[in-house]
């Protein structure tokens with residue numbers, strides 16, 4: 001009988017946020033597929049979990065995904081984790097979940113922290129209707145088209161961004177939505193230097209033009 005794929009949400013910074021059910025799923029799995037095995041080793045060491053690890057990330061997802069599916073079909077249970085948060089949310093996982101559905105393999109989710117939802121909840125902005133936009137494309141045309149599509153968006157928008165691209169993204173958001181538009185920058189959530197800054201796009205641009213961004217950010 002075929003095994004299962006377990007999508008295990010892991011902490012976005014604070015290791016105390018791994019749920020007891022998530023921990024158990026890691027203990028029970030026959031093997032763990034991880035985005036960066038070194039990052040996951042730290043989590044496993046912290047919880048004293050010893051399990052075979054295989055790597056599954058953006059640039060090996062076809063070859064590695066096929067091997068993972070083979071093992072699941074042969075009867076093994078796989079826990080899929082990423083470096084932080086929920087697998088398949090701006091992270092590897094989407095493809096293997098689709099492949100499992102196509103092959104009739106059972107997928108179970110063990111929910112955990114998600115940076116987008118944590119940032120939205122703490123943002124102080126309307127939460128009843130929101131849209132998750134993930135990372136803006138780096139390339140000019142796709143990026144411009146994405147921003148153009150959002151021009152009339154009335155729901156609260158959520159973006160992920162890497163620190164070295166933050167200023168450019170803030171500038172593009174300001175040019176699209178105007179400098180007076182409210183923004184909450186949620187930085188280093190659940191970590192030592194967590195910071196929630198409610199401001200405007202104009203002020204955020206001015207601040208980060210003068211101060212180098214550090215850490216991980218969600219823009220709400």
Ligand code: SAM
Nearest residue numbers: 012085086091114115160161188189216217218
């Ligand atoms: N799957 C993850 C989740 O469920 O949140 C998201 C992975 S995505 C590759 C990484 C992005 O998530 C970062 O660039 C940043 O925008 C956001 N992120 C992850 N951890 C964060 C944290 N502790 N504080 C703020 N943003 C974070």
